[in-house]
Amino acid sequence: YLDRDWKLMLxxxxxxxxxxxxxxxxxxxxxxxxxxxxxxxxEELEKKVANRLSETA
Structure with a gap:
């Protein structure tokens, strides 16, 4: 997950x-x-990823 300031890899x-x-x-x-x-x-970024996945599933 990439936003303006951070890149999170899961x-x-x-x-x-x-x-x-x-x-x-x-x-x-x-x-x-x-x-x-x-x-x-x-934790915040993981929630954003989960939300994005649920929106596109």
């Missing part, structure tokens, strides 16, 4: 396994998925 189970701050790291060199300060953001 596994087949729908779990986040990579997160990149594409605004500040456009080359996607630093995966920040394991940083506790991003937990709420990951």
């Amino acid at each position: 596994n087949r189970k729908g779990e986040a396994y990579r997160l990149f701050d594409v605004k500040n790291d456009p080359q996607e060199m630093e995966d920040v998925v394991s940083r506790p300060e991003h937990a709420a953001l990951i």
Whole structure:
């Protein structure tokens, strides 16, 4: 899932396994998925993905 500032990658189970701050790291060199300060953001992005999938299913 890609939005203006973040790129979230999910596994087949729908779990986040990579997160990149594409605004500040456009080359996607630093995966920040394991940083506790991003937990709420990951949850928000996962919900957006789920909503998008339910709209297109």
